[in-house]
Structures are given as structure tokens and as C-alpha cells.
Amino acid sequence: MKHSTVISKTLFTLVAALLVMISGASLFAATEPNNQQPLDELITTLESETGRQELIAQLKTLRQARAESHNEANGLVEWLKIDDQSSALTRKIATQLDDLGVSDTRLLQYLLALGSVLVWLVCILLNNLLARFLERRLQTLRRRFHLSDGRFNLCIKIQWGFVIVLSLVLLLYSLGEILEFADNGILFGVPFTSVMTQCFTLFFIVLLFASLWEFSNATLEYSMARSHYGHNTRIQTLLPVIRNILLVVLMTLSSLIVLSELGVDIMPLLAGAGVLGIAVGFGAQTLVKDFLTGITVILEDLLQIGDVVQVGQRSGRVERITLRKIQLRDLEGIVHTVPFGEVSIVDNYTKEYSYYLFDVGVAYKEDTDQVIEHLKNIDEGMRESEQYQDLILEPLEILGVDQFADSAVVIKARIKTRAHDRWTIGREFKRRIKYTFDEHGIEIPFPHQTVYFGDSTLNLHSSEQSPDRQS
Incomplete structure (x- = not known):
């Protein structure tokens, strides 16, 4: 209760001080030298007998009204007991403002x-x-x-x-x-x-x-x-390009309209932009070539995000495509950025599907027909496996005996797989070839050398001559 009384007194004191400041500012404004009209009217009223009587009557009425309002406000003032405090605070604030030379009008401002x-x-x-x-x-x-x-x-x-x-x-x-x-x-x-x-x-x-x-x-x-095309790599490739074109168009139009609203004449800007475009076209032919080649590659769907490609003597998985460049990441994690201007040939390893092409070399003594049967059995086993059956699209295709090498007969074959699974299938197929050939005793030739040391018994004859023969 004590704290609330103190807070109430403080608030009332601040309000009273503010009212005193405002009243003083109004009185100060009314008595400024520039405001001569009220003084002239007061002089005219005092010179007239009738005017003086009316002024006296109005002053008596005002005194009576103030007395009544004072009586009504005494209850609140006495209840809060801040009349003396507010007066002291007001006088203190007024004294400090006078010392600082701040007028009531400036304070109000x-x-x-x-x-x-x-x-x-x-x-x-x-x-x-x-x-x-x-x-x-x-x-x-x-x-x-x-x-x-x-x-x-x-x-x-x-x-x-x-x-x-x-x-x-x-x-x-x-x-x-x-x-x-x-x-x-x-x-x-x-x-x-x-x-x-x-x-x-x-x-x-x-x-x-x-x-x-x-x-x-x-x-x-x-x-x-x-849409079910949401995860289509073709759509994912085109969307960034469409967004970039839309962003450039909207920014250009909005900039021109804003400049026009600010009072800038945009016609010289457009003419200058045309001349600048021609100059840039001649001076930055490589950049223009990058854009034109990029548009051609994207529209003709030569590659998409996620494809494994080889472009500009760099290979890797496509991570990003813009109108100017391709960003690839290889197996070592190295990011290769290839401008479209350097792309003359695109080798796409994962376009729709893939083939894993491999050679199997066996010794000359082995039966090639039996080796081919073992390869077919390995393929059937992988296609029946739950882990690999969805990755292989067609049965193993045996292309036949491809060449007679120095120490092996080479059989060529290939497996049709999903676009990005050719390397997974190829590694697993080779692993099973090794186990199957070891199990059936089929020799996989490898380079080796045989070292012959010859006869170890040598007849050493002394080449020294006797003293008689030397003589």
C-alpha cells in the first residue's frame, strides 16, 4: 500500500508539472511581443465605462468558477497529500530551467x-x-x-x-x-x-x-x-535455368520502372545498353559462346543433374547446371567447373540405362564353352538375388571370344543395368567370378617370370703359368 501511494504521488506530480509547463508555454506565447492584438483590445475595453463594468463582471464570474473547481479538487489533493510536494517540484524544475536558459516554448518542443x-x-x-x-x-x-x-x-x-x-x-x-x-x-x-x-x-x-x-x-x-514428374531429373535441370531467366527479366523490368518513377529518362539508358551489348558481344565472345552452347545443351537434353558424364576432359557426377557452366564432382570429391564454351563432346555414362562391359581372361588350356556357362550361372544367381535383381535389366550378353592375348584367351561380355548401377553390378560380378573360378579350378592367367640358374659345378682352371713356361 505504501509503494502504491508513493507511485501515485509521483505520477500526479509529473502530470501537474507537465500541466504547469504547458500553461506557462501558452501564457508565454500569448504575451510575446509579436502578439499585439490582445493588448489593443484590453486598452479599448478599459477606456470604455461600459466595457470596464462588463470586464469586472466577467472577472467575478471567473473567480467564482475557480473557487468552486478548487473546492472540488481539494478532496483529491488532500487524499493524495501532494499539493506541497508538487508545488515544490514545479518550482524546482522551473528554477533549473531558468538557470539553463530554456524557455517554456522550447521545453514544450x-x-x-x-x-x-x-x-x-x-x-x-x-x-x-x-x-x-x-x-x-x-x-x-x-x-x-x-x-x-x-x-x-x-x-x-x-x-x-x-x-x-x-x-x-x-x-x-x-x-x-x-x-x-x-x-x-x-x-x-x-x-x-x-x-x-x-x-x-x-x-x-x-x-x-x-x-x-x-x-x-x-x-x-x-x-x-x-505431379509425378517432380523427381524427374530433366525437370530438376530446367527449373534452375527457368528461375534464373525469370529473375533477370523481373529485375530488369523493375529497375527500369523504378528509375522512370524517380524521374530518370530511361530511353538513353536503353540506347546505351544496346550499344554496350554490341560492344560486350564483340569483346566477350567466349562468354556469349558459353551462353549459347549452354542453351543448346540444356534444350537438347544432352545431360541432366545427377548424370555421370565426361566433358572437356573432365568426368564426374553433374551437380549443378547454369547457362554458362557445368559443375562436376569426381570420385575423389574434387569439383570441376567446365564452361559450356569448352564442351565440344558430351559422354553421358548414365543416359536412360547403362551397360557394364568387361573382359574375362582364362588360360589357353581352359574350355571356353565351360567358362561361358559359369559366367551365365553367375548372372542367373545375381538376377535371383533380392539385392541385385532390380538393378539388372536384361540377362548377361556373351559377345564371345574377343582376342588371343599373350597368355590368355579373352572372352567379352556385358550386362544391361539401370543408369547409375553399372559400377555396382560390375564389382559384384567380378567378385563372384573370382570365387567361381577358384572353386572349379579355372586358371586366371597373370604375368610371371621363371628364373633358371643352370649347372652349379664349374671346373675352374688356374690361369697362372709356371715359372719354367714363363721363361
């Missing part, structure tokens, strides 16, 4: 400026809360329509930034009017209405193009989620 800043901070806080609310609502919308996590975030950021800029403009012009460094809504030579018109125009232009960008992407994502 400072208070209004402070209030404007506080209102601006409240607007910023409410804007942040609104952005968070919209983000939560959009999260539900994203889950419902299978959209990416960041979809429509651009629109929220534009709204947030627009409110920040708008509130800042309002604050600056408000401070200009309050502190008297703005003249009739003109700050730094720019009218307030012109600034607000430009802000709203630019906001709607940017929001329009951002909405087109977000809704276009949302439509593509929703269509891919509902």
Missing part, C-alpha cells in the same frame, strides 16, 4: 520531439511483431502447399523495410515541424507530399515484382509436388 521518437520506436516494435506474425502464418501455408521454407520471405522483408522507411520519413518531418527546421512541410527543399508519394509508388512497384517472383516459384514448387 523538446517534449513533443521526445514523444515523436517514442512513437517511432513503438511503430518499429509493432512492425517487428507484425513480421513475426506473418512469418508464422506463412509457415502453415508452406506446409499445406509443399513450398520451400523461405518462400514469400522476400515479401515480408519488403513490407518490414517499407514500414521502417515510412516511419523514419514521418519522424524526420515531424521533428522538422516541431523543432522549426522545416518550413510548411518542406524539409531540405523536398515537400512532404512528394516524399510520401514516391515512397508508396516505389513500395507498390517493388512489392508487385517480388510477388510475381514468389508466386511464380510457389506455382512451380506446388506443381512439382503434386
Whole structure:
């Protein structure tokens, strides 16, 4: 109870001080040298006998009204017991302001400026809360329509930034009017209405193009989620390219419209852009070649994301495709970036399906027909296996005896597999060949050398001559 009484007294004291300041500011404004009309009217009234009597009557009525209001307010003042405290606080504040040389009018201006800043901070806080609310609502919308996590975030950021800029403009012009460094809504030579018109125009232009960008992407994502083509590598390859083209077009159009709204003549810019395009076309022929080749490769579906290819003397899995380059990653994890201008031949190892082609070398003494039967048995065993039966598309194709090598008879064969499973099937097939040949005693020739040491008994004859023969 004691704390609440202290708080109530403090609040009442602050309110009373503010009222005293406002009343003083009004009185000060009424008695300024420039305000001569009330003084002239007062002199005219005092010179007239009838006027003096009417003024006396009005003053008596005012005195009676003040006495009645004072009696009504005494209950509150006595209940709070702050009359003396508020008077002392008011006198103390007035004394300090007089010492500082701050007039009542200037004090009121400072208070209004402070209030404007506080209102601006409240607007910023409410804007942040609104952005968070919209983000939560959009999260539900994203889950419902299978959209990416960041979809429509651009629109929220534009709204947030627009409110920040708008509130800042309002604050600056408000401070200009309050502190008297703005003249009739003109700050730094720019009218307030012109600034607000430009802000709203630019906001709607940017929001329009951002909405087109977000809704276009949302439509593509929703269509891919509902369609069975959503996981098609062809679609996944074309989507980034379509998005890049759409982004460039929207950014170009929005930039031209924004410049036009800001009063910039865009016709010279378009003409200059045409001349610059011609100059760039001659000076950057390699870059233009990259774009044209990239468009051709993508439209003709020579490769897709996820394919294993060899381009420009580099091989690996395709990770990213743009209009200018291909990004590959090999088995060692090395990322190769190949410009389309260097792509003359594309070797695609995983286009629709694959073949694993291999050679089997056996010794000359082995029966090749028996070896072929063992190879067919291995193929049947793998096609009956749950782990590999879905990876093999057709039975083993024996191409026959391919060559007579130095130490082996070479049999060539191939297996048709799914696009990316040729290496898995090939490694497992070779592993089973080794076990089967070892089990049936079929020799797999390998390079070897035989070393002969010859006769170890040598008849050594002394080459020394006797003294007689030497003589």
C-alpha cells in the first residue's frame, strides 16, 4: 500500500508539472511581443465605462468558477497529500530551467520531439511483431502447399523495410515541424507530399515484382509436388535455368520502372545498353559462346543433374547446371567447373540405362564353352538375388571370344543395368567370378617370370703359368 501511494504521488506530480509547463508555454506565447492584438483590445475595453463594468463582471464570474473547481479538487489533493510536494517540484524544475536558459516554448518542443521518437520506436516494435506474425502464418501455408521454407520471405522483408522507411520519413518531418527546421512541410527543399508519394509508388512497384517472383516459384514448387514428374531429373535441370531467366527479366523490368518513377529518362539508358551489348558481344565472345552452347545443351537434353558424364576432359557426377557452366564432382570429391564454351563432346555414362562391359581372361588350356556357362550361372544367381535383381535389366550378353592375348584367351561380355548401377553390378560380378573360378579350378592367367640358374659345378682352371713356361 505504501509503494502504491508513493507511485501515485509521483505520477500526479509529473502530470501537474507537465500541466504547469504547458500553461506557462501558452501564457508565454500569448504575451510575446509579436502578439499585439490582445493588448489593443484590453486598452479599448478599459477606456470604455461600459466595457470596464462588463470586464469586472466577467472577472467575478471567473473567480467564482475557480473557487468552486478548487473546492472540488481539494478532496483529491488532500487524499493524495501532494499539493506541497508538487508545488515544490514545479518550482524546482522551473528554477533549473531558468538557470539553463530554456524557455517554456522550447521545453514544450523538446517534449513533443521526445514523444515523436517514442512513437517511432513503438511503430518499429509493432512492425517487428507484425513480421513475426506473418512469418508464422506463412509457415502453415508452406506446409499445406509443399513450398520451400523461405518462400514469400522476400515479401515480408519488403513490407518490414517499407514500414521502417515510412516511419523514419514521418519522424524526420515531424521533428522538422516541431523543432522549426522545416518550413510548411518542406524539409531540405523536398515537400512532404512528394516524399510520401514516391515512397508508396516505389513500395507498390517493388512489392508487385517480388510477388510475381514468389508466386511464380510457389506455382512451380506446388506443381512439382503434386505431379509425378517432380523427381524427374530433366525437370530438376530446367527449373534452375527457368528461375534464373525469370529473375533477370523481373529485375530488369523493375529497375527500369523504378528509375522512370524517380524521374530518370530511361530511353538513353536503353540506347546505351544496346550499344554496350554490341560492344560486350564483340569483346566477350567466349562468354556469349558459353551462353549459347549452354542453351543448346540444356534444350537438347544432352545431360541432366545427377548424370555421370565426361566433358572437356573432365568426368564426374553433374551437380549443378547454369547457362554458362557445368559443375562436376569426381570420385575423389574434387569439383570441376567446365564452361559450356569448352564442351565440344558430351559422354553421358548414365543416359536412360547403362551397360557394364568387361573382359574375362582364362588360360589357353581352359574350355571356353565351360567358362561361358559359369559366367551365365553367375548372372542367373545375381538376377535371383533380392539385392541385385532390380538393378539388372536384361540377362548377361556373351559377345564371345574377343582376342588371343599373350597368355590368355579373352572372352567379352556385358550386362544391361539401370543408369547409375553399372559400377555396382560390375564389382559384384567380378567378385563372384573370382570365387567361381577358384572353386572349379579355372586358371586366371597373370604375368610371371621363371628364373633358371643352370649347372652349379664349374671346373675352374688356374690361369697362372709356371715359372719354367714363363721363361
